[in-house]
Amino acid sequence: xxxxxxxxxxxxxxxxxxxxxxxxxxxxxxxxxxxxxxxxxxxxxxxxxxxxxxxxxxxxxxxxxxxxxxxxxxxxxxxxxxxxxxxxxxxxxxxxxxxxxxxxxxxxxxxxxxxx
Numbered sequence: 856x857x858x859x860x861x862x863x864x865x866x867x868x869x870x871x872x873x874x875x876x877x878x879x880x881x882x883x884x885x886x887x888x889x890x891x892x893x894x895x896x897x898x899x900x901x902x903x904x905x906x907x908x909x910x911x912x913x914x915x916x917x918x919x920x921x922x923x924x925x926x927x928x929x930x931x932x933x934x935x936x937x938x939x940x941x942x943x944x945x946x947x948x949x950x951x952x953x954x955x956x957x958x959x960x961x962x963x964x965x966x967x968x969x970x971x
Contacts, residue, residue, distance in 0.1 A: 862888050868902060868929055873921050875912075883908035885921040887929050887938060894941070894964055902929060904940040906952070918952055926956060941971045 862869030870886035887902035904926070908918045929935065940958050942949045964971050 859884075868933060870905065871921070871925055873908065873917070880909075882912050882917065883921065885918070886925045892941070892966065894966070897961060898939050898941070902933070902935050902938045904938050904953075904956070904958070906949070913948070919955060922952060922956060941966065943969055943971055 859870050866889060868887050870884045870888060872881060873883040873885055874880065875882050883906065885906040885908070887904055889900075890903055890905075892899065892903075904922065906918050906922055908921075912918065926938070929938070940953050941964075942953055944950075
C-alpha cells in the first residue's frame with residue numbers, strides 16, 4: 856500500500872484498484888509504476904505497465920478495459936515518450952494483452968531467478 860501511495864505522491868502516476876461493479880469486490884490492480892528493477896537504460900526510467908487480475912475476471916475483457924483506461928489516462932496527463940512492461944514467457948494471456956496495446960519484445964533477461 857505504501858509503495859502505491861508513494862508512486863502517486865512522487866511520480867504523479869501509479870496503480871489503480873479495480874473493483875467489480877456488481878459485487879464491489881476488489882478484483883485487481885492495473886496501472887503504471889516505477890518498480891526500480893535495475894534492468895538497464897532501455898527499460899528503467901520509463902513508466903512500467905502492470906496488471907494483475909483475479910482469476911474470476913479472466914476471459915471477461917476486464918483486464919483489457921482497465922489497461923486501456925490506465926494507458927489513456929497516462930497519455931492525457933503525462934504523455935510519456937514510451938512505456939514498458941516485463942512478462943514471463945509462460946504467461947501467454949498477458950503477452951496477448953501486451954501485444955494488443957502495442958508492446959513488442961525488445962530483449963530478454965533473467966529477473967528474480969526466472970526468464971523474462
